[in-house]
Amino acid sequence: MNDSLYRLFGWLIPIAVLLGAGVVIYQQSQALQQAELRHSNATADLQHATEQKAMVLALPQAVRYAATGAGPSEETAFLDDLRLKAHETGTTISSWTSKTSNYTTNTSPVVLSPKEMAVLKDMTRITCDLTVKGPYPALRHFVSRLTDTDRLFNVANINWKRTDAGTELNMSLVRYVGSAAATNTASAARPAGTSL
Amino acid sequence: MNRKEPSTVVGIDLTESEIRIIQMTPRNERPSVLRVASAPMPPSSFSNGRAVSPSVVAFAIRGLLDSMGAGQVENAVFGVPNGRTTYRQFVIPPVSDSEFDSVVDVEVEHHSLVRTQGGGYGAIKMQAPTVADRHDSVSVACFAVETDVTTTIQEIADKANLKVLALEPSTLAMVRTAVLAQPTNATIFNLAIGDKSSDISFLIGGHLTSFRRIDIGAERLCQESHSRVAVRQGSGGRGDGGFNAQDLNMSAVTDLALEVQRTRDYLQREYPDFALIDQIGISFDEPELACLAEVLSDRVSAPCFNVSPQTGSLDSPEASMELSGPQGSRFAVAYGLAMHSAPATNLRVPGIDLYGQKRTDVKQVETRRNFAGSILVSLLGVAVGVVGYFMYAQQITSADHETARVVQSTKNVKAETDQVMADRALHATQYRVLRKEGSALGVLMDYVVASLEPGVGLSLVSISNDYRVTFQGEATDEKGLLNTVENLKRTPLLKDLSIVSFSRPEKDLTNSIKFELSGTTLSANHIKLPPESTVRK
Numbered sequence: 001m002n003d004s005l006y007r008l009f010g011w012l013i014p015i016a017v018l019l020g021a022g023v024v025i026y027q028q029s030q031a032l033q034q035a036e037l038r039h040s041n042a043t044a045d046l047q048h049a050t051e052q053k054a055m056v057l058a059l060p061q062a063v064r065y066a067a068t069g070a071g072p073s074e075e076t077a078f079l080d081d082l083r084l085k086a087h088e089t090g091t092t093i094s095s096w097t098s099k100t101s102n103y104t105t106n107t108s109p110v111v112l113s114p115k116e117m118a119v120l121k122d123m124t125r126i127t128c129d130l131t132v133k134g135p136y137p138a139l140r141h142f143v144s145r146l147t148d149t150d151r152l153f154n155v156a157n158i159n160w161k162r163t164d165a166g167t168e169l170n171m172s173l174v175r176y177v178g179s180a181a182a183t184n185t186a187s188a189a190r191p192a193g194t195s196l
Numbered sequence: 197m198n199r200k201e202p203s204t205v206v207g208i209d210l211t212e213s214e215i216r217i218i219q220m221t222p223r224n225e226r227p228s229v230l231r232v233a234s235a236p237m238p239p240s241s242f243s244n245g246r247a248v249s250p251s252v253v254a255f256a257i258r259g260l261l262d263s264m265g266a267g268q269v270e271n272a273v274f275g276v277p278n279g280r281t282t283y284r285q286f287v288i289p290p291v292s293d294s295e296f297d298s299v300v301d302v303e304v305e306h307h308s309l310v311r312t313q314g315g316g317y318g319a320i321k322m323q324a325p326t327v328a329d330r331h332d333s334v335s336v337a338c339f340a341v342e343t344d345v346t347t348t349i350q351e352i353a354d355k356a357n358l359k360v361l362a363l364e365p366s367t368l369a370m371v372r373t374a375v376l377a378q379p380t381n382a383t384i385f386n387l388a389i390g391d392k393s394s395d396i397s398f399l400i401g402g403h404l405t406s407f408r409r410i411d412i413g414a415e416r417l418c419q420e421s422h423s424r425v426a427v428r429q430g431s432g433g434r435g436d437g438g439f440n441a442q443d444l445n446m447s448a449v450t451d452l453a454l455e456v457q458r459t460r461d462y463l464q465r466e467y468p469d470f471a472l473i474d475q476i477g478i479s480f481d482e483p484e485l486a487c488l489a490e491v492l493s494d495r496v497s498a499p500c501f502n503v504s505p506q507t508g509s510l511d512s513p514e515a516s517m518e519l520s521g522p523q524g525s526r527f528a529v530a531y532g533l534a535m536h537s538a539p540a541t542n543l544r545v546p547g548i549d550l551y552g553q554k555r556t557d558v559k560q561v562e563t564r565r566n567f568a569g570s571i572l573v574s575l576l577g578v579a580v581g582v583v584g585y586f587m588y589a590q591q592i593t594s595a596d597h598e599t600a601r602v603v604q605s606t607k608n609v610k611a612e613t614d615q616v617m618a619d620r621a622l623h624a625t626q627y628r629v630l631r632k633e634g635s636a637l638g639v640l641m642d643y644v645v646a647s648l649e650p651g652v653g654l655s656l657v658s659i660s661n662d663y664r665v666t667f668q669g670e671a672t673d674e675k676g677l678l679n680t681v682e683n684l685k686r687t688p689l690l691k692d693l694s695i696v697s698f699s700r701p702e703k704d705l706t707n708s709i710k711f712e713l714s715g716t717t718l719s720a721n722h723i724k725l726p727p728e729s730t731v732r733k
Contacts, residue, residue, distance in 0.1 A: 035599065162654065
């Protein structure tokens with residue numbers, strides 16, 4: 001290789017190499033800027049999502065609820081509360097029976113659509129056949145105390161009759177309990193047995 | 197005076213006794229001698245035409261340049277004594293100027309004129325005076341030096357902070373000095389006395405026609421060096437005219453005269469129309485040879501004269517005075533060297549550069565070194581690129597990982613939010629759906645109680661699972677019963693209300709009317725709930 005080629009390549013090689021190094025570094029620099037931009041956007045998205053979550057959590061939550069978590073003390077707490085309400089309203093619970101059934105199309109007393117059945121699939125229906133005695137105003141007050149609570153109590157199969165000894169109300173008092181997954185939010189706020 | 201002067205060149209003649217420098221600068225495209233100076237060569241630093249102590253010589257040159265006010269001059273032309281050059285004359289076929297160098301290169305290689313790596317050579321082509329005299333071959337005078345000379349000169353130049361513009365045989369510089377001192381078209385026969393040999397130059401019409409080297413130089417022409425030193429000391433130093441014919445070696449003078457005469461005869465035979473040699477110029481740089489012209493004139497039957505550098509109006513007065521004085525002849529070499537590349541002078545005696553090959557070699561070394569530097573820079577560039585790539589890649593990877601983590605966190609937060617909303621919607625739906633299963637007992641009873649007319653009482657209110665409602669009771673009169681039924685029919689919670697039966701049993705002592713009503717009621721979800729009393733967050 002003669003001197004001219006040495007001189008030529010002596011310039012060309014470092015120029016090409018430095019140019020290449022510059023291009024590589026420039027491209028990497030651009031890639032880093034893009035990565036930092038993506039990170040910045042992701043951080044902004046996270047902040048937005050966090051704000052959305054806080055906003056959702058801050059929204060007013062319905063006080064009324066259909067079911068509470070199924071726990072070992074649920075039944076006991078329900079009966080205690082029932083007796084307390086009877087005592088406060090001046091009525092007497094003369095008898096009661098309890099029957100538990102899971103939700104299926106056949107067990108529901110009313111016709112529900114498949115979509116409605118889907119939202120009830122994890123729920124259990126507990127029917128308590130109840131006989132309460134007392135004066136009419138006291139029974140009426142007792143019924144109000146039951147139906148005006150945050151927890152849903154349905155009354156069905158009602159027999160309200162007047163006797164010589166007073167007024168007797170036979171009814172099926174229905175309450176609902178759900179699985180932990182279905183009632184996790186409610187369970188957290190309303191431990192079993194404390195809702196009545 | 198210390199400023200750098202453009203295109204200024206110094207001719208430097210190094211002898212065992214003296215350092216002689218002439219500074220020349222172009223002025224109006226003509227050479228102008230600015231300064232002339234000389235200084236004794238430091239003892240034992242220059243011997244046998246070679247610098248024994250280059251550092252000392254360089255220091256002396258730098259000192260002399262500073263003392264003469266040459267300042268920052270860079271370009272220098274150095275002379276090489278005849279004893280350090282190899283001379284050879286050969287013939288080559290007539291070739292073009294572009295082919296001349298390569299043809300001469302082959303001849304130099306063939307004759308092994310340069311025996312060491314780093315040496316150099318220079319050649320001058322002889323020119324016949326007329327076309328008729330041009331034969332099928334061309335004579336070439338070739339001078340060569342070995343690497344010890346070029347290396348030593350380079351070392352001196354480097355240490356004296358000078359750039360070697362050219363390296364030229366001293367006798368060729370003398371010839372240039374002689375030619376410049378005579379008319380352009382004159383036929384010139386010049387005898388340049390070197391240290392070991394002398395060169396005869398014959399120029400016709402300003403062109404070098406013949407060149408011959410004779411192995412009789414100043415050292416042989418003069419007496420033993422000890423005698424010369426003794427004579428100098430006896431005459432009070434270097435002396436100017438303190439030498440006479442007795443200081444010359446008459447035997448050598450006789451031999452020299454014989455060779456000169458033979459050359460004259462040859463030239464007169466070869467060029468009968470031009471070789472009318474009526475005078476012989478003698479160039480030298482040793483003051484002891486000042487009387488040679490007089491002695492030689494008697495022996496060659498032609499007038500001889502000592503050549504001194506020509507001075508002109510462009511030269512500085514001080515330089516003119518120095519050069520035209522009795523000691524002016526000793527600057528013949530320095531003057532010719534200074535005029536090596538001077539405008540309008542080098543056409544008459546072409547300058548040669550014995551340093552050219554060395555310079556080429558140095559340039560090659562520099563080129564290789566620069567190339568190696570380029571490769572090093574390239575490797576550094578590659579290293580920078582690789583390091584930069586990986587550093588950036590590391591940062592990019594780190595940023596991407598962090599971005600992925602943030603994106604996952606965002607997904608989790610969104611999923612949690614969606615779950616919360618879905619749970620709330622589910623619970624609301626469950627509550628709404630399950631209310632269908634209950635009866636609005638309290639509200640219905642309130643409507644029923646409010647609908648009863650005086651004299652009407654209920655003994656049984658029954659609501660079945662399919663929301664069938666049955667009322668059983670007693671009424672004191674029919675009107676009250678019918679009004680009660682009408683009232684109940686207006687109740688929004690009752691539909692299809694009808695009287696199933698009513699009767700007045702004969703045995704009943706109360707004489708009351710027993711009745712039974714039947715209808716349907718609505719499920720609890722048809723009752724609008726009152727606003728929630730509390731809001732839990």
